[in-house]
Amino acid sequence: MKTLEEIIAGVLTIDVKSVNDQTSPENTPGWDSFNSILLVSEVEKNFNVKFELDEVVGLKNVGDFRALLKKRGAF
Amino acid sequence: MTFREIQNSVFRLMENPGATVSDHLSIANQLEDSKKEKPEYFRGIKAAFLSNFTIKGLPEIFRTRAIFHNVWADVYLGPYDQCAQEILDKKSGLYKFQPDLIYFLFDADGEKANHYKELASQLSGKVMLMDSNQIKAVVGNYWQTKYKEMGDFSVAPEGFSTLADYLMKETIAVSGATKKCLVLDLDNTLWKGVIGEDGLEGIKPDQDFQRQALYLYETGVILAINSKNNSEDVLEAIEKHPKMILRKNHFAAWRINWQDKATNMKELTDELMLGADSFVFVDDSPFERNIVANKFPEVAILSPESLKNYPGFHKLKITDEDRRRGQMYAEEQIRRSARSSLNNVEDFIKSLNLEVTIREIKSDSPIIPRIAQMAQKTNQFNMTTKRWSEDEIRTLLNERHNYKMWAVEAMDRFGDYGIIGFLAAKPVVDKVWEIDNFLMSCRILGRGIEKTLLARVIEEANRSKISKLIGVFIPTKKNKALCEDFYPNNGFNSGLVYKSADSVNFIHHLNSPYPYPENIKVNFS
Numbered sequence: 001m002k003t004l005e006e007i008i009a010g011v012l013t014i015d016v017k018s019v020n021d022q023t024s025p026e027n028t029p030g031w032d033s034f035n036s037i038l039l040v041s042e043v044e045k046n047f048n049v050k051f052e053l054d055e056v057v058g059l060k061n062v063g064d065f066r067a068l069l070k071k072r073g074a075f
Numbered sequence: 076m077t078f079r080e081i082q083n084s085v086f087r088l089m090e091n092p093g094a095t096v097s098d099h100l101s102i103a104n105q106l107e108d109s110k111k112e113k114p115e116y117f118r119g120i121k122a123a124f125l126s127n128f129t130i131k132g133l134p135e136i137f138r139t140r141a142i143f144h145n146v147w148a149d150v151y152l153g154p155y156d157q158c159a160q161e162i163l164d165k166k167s168g169l170y171k172f173q174p175d176l177i178y179f180l181f182d183a184d185g186e187k188a189n190h191y192k193e194l195a196s197q198l199s200g201k202v203m204l205m206d207s208n209q210i211k212a213v214v215g216n217y218w219q220t221k222y223k224e225m226g227d228f229s230v231a232p233e234g235f236s237t238l239a240d241y242l243m244k245e246t247i248a249v250s251g252a253t254k255k256c257l258v259l260d261l262d263n264t265l266w267k268g269v270i271g272e273d274g275l276e277g278i279k280p281d282q283d284f285q286r287q288a289l290y291l292y293e294t295g296v297i298l299a300i301n302s303k304n305n306s307e308d309v310l311e312a313i314e315k316h317p318k319m320i321l322r323k324n325h326f327a328a329w330r331i332n333w334q335d336k337a338t339n340m341k342e343l344t345d346e347l348m349l350g351a352d353s354f355v356f357v358d359d360s361p362f363e364r365n366i367v368a369n370k371f372p373e374v375a376i377l378s379p380e381s382l383k384n385y386p387g388f389h390k391l392k393i394t395d396e397d398r399r400r401g402q403m404y405a406e407e408q409i410r411r412s413a414r415s416s417l418n419n420v421e422d423f424i425k426s427l428n429l430e431v432t433i434r435e436i437k438s439d440s441p442i443i444p445r446i447a448q449m450a451q452k453t454n455q456f457n458m459t460t461k462r463w464s465e466d467e468i469r470t471l472l473n474e475r476h477n478y479k480m481w482a483v484e485a486m487d488r489f490g491d492y493g494i495i496g497f498l499a500a501k502p503v504v505d506k507v508w509e510i511d512n513f514l515m516s517c518r519i520l521g522r523g524i525e526k527t528l529l530a531r532v533i534e535e536a537n538r539s540k541i542s543k544l545i546g547v548f549i550p551t552k553k554n555k556a557l558c559e560d561f562y563p564n565n566g567f568n569s570g571l572v573y574k575s576a577d578s579v580n581f582i583h584h585l586n587s588p589y590p591y592p593e594n595i596k597v598n599f600s
Contacts, residue, residue: 011097013104034131037225041232042095053221 004066007042011035021063039065047074076105078112082372085142090361090378096132096232103135110147115552116352116373117147118250123174125153125161127181127191128229137239137246144243144387145352145373146252155227162194176201176249178242180210182229203245213241237384244386251451251462254375254387255349257291258340260358261302261309261331264379265321271304275312285320287382292325295397296388297347297404300329301339301356327404336363337370346411347404348517350454350553357382394445396493406490413489424522427487430596431524433531434494436480438472445494446482449514454553456525457514458546458561459578477502478511479535483528485519495519498528500536500544508536509545520557523592529565530597533589546581565589 002010008023009016012030025031040056043049043065049072059065069075076084084102088094120141124134134150141148151172153161158179161169169177177198181191188206195204210230211218217234230238247253262269265285268278292298298321302309309331313323328346330339336358344351352373358364364376375387390397413426436446447465454460463471471478483496495516500508510532515525536544546562548554563569566589567581583589591597 007097010101013101033226037222037228038096038100038132038232040225041222042097045093045095045233051221053224056221056225 002046004043004062004069007046008039008062008065011038011042019062021066022061024061043069047072049074076109078109078114079372081105081109082142083368085139086368086372086376089140089143089381090364094236096136096235099136099139099236100132103139106138106142113147114145114373116350117145118252119147119149120176120246120250121149121151121172121174122246123151123153123169123172123177125158125169125177125179127156127158127183128223129155129227130180130230130235131155132232133230133235133239136235137242140236140239140243141246143375144247144252145375146246146250148246158191158194162197174200176203176245178203178205178245180205182207182210201245201249203242210238214238240384240386244389247386248389248391252387253353253390253452254296254355255353255452256297256299256327256343256347256355257288257388258299258301258343258354258356259288260336260356260360260363261300261304263359264357266312266316266319270308270312275308275316278312278316280316280318280320281379282318282320284379284382289320289325291388292321292401293398294388294393295390295400297327297349297401298325299343299347300326300331301336301343301358302329302331303333303336304331306331324405325401327401327408335366337367340367340371340374348455348520355385355387390448392444392448394448396445396448396495399491399493403490403492410487410489425594427489427522428596429485429487429522429524429594430598431486431527432484432598432600433527434482434484434600436468436472436482438469442482442494443468446480446497449494449497449516450512453514453516454551455517456520456557457554458510458558459512459549460551460554461512463512471499471501479508479532481528481531483524485524492516492519496524496528498532500532503545506540506542507545508532508541508543510547513546517557523595525561526565526592527595527597530589530591533583533585536585542585544583544585546583547578548581549578 005016005019008019012028012035025036040051044051047069055068081102088098124130134152138148138150151168151174153169161167179195179202183191184207195202214230214234214237217231219229220231222228222231259265266278266280270278288298310323313319328343330342340356344354351371355375355377356367357377357379359379367374368376377385443465446468447463450461450463470476472480478499478501480499482494484494485492497514498510499512501511503509533544546567548558548562562581566587567583569581
């Protein structure tokens with residue numbers, strides 16, 4: 001199983017060390033809407049969870065993702 | 076990454092049902108750089124994707140998975156929800172791309188669905204149209220999920236690999252990458268259980284799996300066995316187990332021994348005289364699959380569960396020859412045993428009672444689909460490897476091009492081969508004809524049948540007062556062994572005048588007779 005940071009770095013093809021909770025589409029070149037959707041899909045598969053639509057539409061950055069995964073008991 | 080590494084990564088991807096979109100994309104991103112390295116057995120295709128919903132990522136997943144099928148796919152994705160503009164504007168990106176095949180996927184019903192069908196009917200060339208119901212039937216739970224709301228993904232990105240595999244069948248057929256031979260493991264593949272331990276009573280034939288293989292056999296796929304076992308145990312089980320669907324007479328060749336399976340695979344390709352790129356190997360053991368994959372990146376290697384949705388055997392049309400091929404190859408197995416009991420090849424050929432019928436092909440001949448199919452698939456005895464389609468053949472037969480074409484059909488005392496060879500001659504200048512296409516199915520080689528076609532064209536050239544017949548040979552890796560010496564050995568001299576960079580020309584001066592071979596009864600129709 002990959003870590004959240006590894007998934008994000010993989011999808012965005014960026015260095016895993018550069019990923020932190022503040023990383024977001026706003027401050028990351030290449031993070032477009034397609035990549036956001038891919039991220040949801042990859043994270044669901046990796047952590048074996050299924051998010052509801054209203055849970056994912058409000059996500060703004062990596063920190064939000066982590067909080068959501070915690071809430072759903074993924075780690 | 077080297078191309079071989081890409082092939083290995085794609086193999087692991089196909090082995091892993093949990094592979095994600097980004098697993099695919101990370102390989103897709105490296106494809107373009109390795110394009111020049113792709114092996115010669117790769118087929119090419121330009122596939123365009125049009126859709127009224129978001130399928131971003133699908134074309135990349137598609138071309139990545141195409142590598143597994145020995146197909147290099149160049150892809151084009153039409154702009155989001157602009158099907159009408161793409162289709163109606165002849166200057167659109169779609170037409171610039173000049174696709175060999177267009178995938179048109181739409182999510183709509185009622186009037187709107189009719190609108191898209193109407194649009195699709197304006198496209199020329201090969202189009203694979205999928206409506207909502209058809210897509211849903213393929214992707215199941217991935218249809219209309221929250222991803223629809225998130226970015227108009229009617230199919231969730233996770234469902235793309237399933238969808239890509241379904242779409243792949245058309246690409247395989249159009250590009251000519253259709254597989255010819257299915258090699259099966261036995262224990263826990265053809266049956267549940269291990270014959271060596273459980274005995275004939277203890278094994279349980281997997282009838283669903285066997286029916287799939289039987290269906291393929293009936294549509295022209297050659298069956299073979301590659302198994303680690305004692306051959307007596309196995310052949311007894313295949314013949315005697317009451318629940319078996321496949322029997323010995325369905326198999327064209329087998330290697331049932333204790334050698335490693337890659338060596339067995341090599342022997343099977345030699346025995347059946349087919350390139351390894353036309354083989355599929357099914358084994359329940361990941362270990363065995365890996366052994367064969369390491370040796371043969373061109374073989375498609377599957378687990379038993381994946382045979383059901385495997386697209387690699389898809390053909391554009393199933394001809395009568397296809398329906399009989401499995402049987403013909405199995406008959407060939409009996410011929411080979413007969414051969415080893417005779418002293419020399421000539422005696423063997425004589426004993427076959429070989430009989431051929433040479434048919435002149437006209438533009439309305441019902442056998443043109445079979446000719447086009449052979450032109451797509453034949454590699455080894457194929458002088459020019461010109462992959463003519465049905466339409467091209469019909470065009471070449473019209474008055475403007477004025478080609479002469481003949482097909483040859485063969486039978487012997489063991490069975491009927493159907494149409495197995497083809498020759499096309501065209502007038503080039505006054506009194507000169509050129510053999511532009513000349514091929515023979517490999518299972519029939521070594522019996523002199525190709526000479527009957529040559530004799531026929533020479534006979535016709537003499538009758539038409541032609542003074543020179545040019546035999547063209549365009550070398551490839553695969554046709555060299557069988558084609559290189561054919562013209563020189565059959566009365567042609569090396570020609571200089573028509574030599575070009577990629578072809579070699581031989582000239583027959585038509586001043587010496589070229590008789591039909593003895594030992595073959597020749598009919599004309």
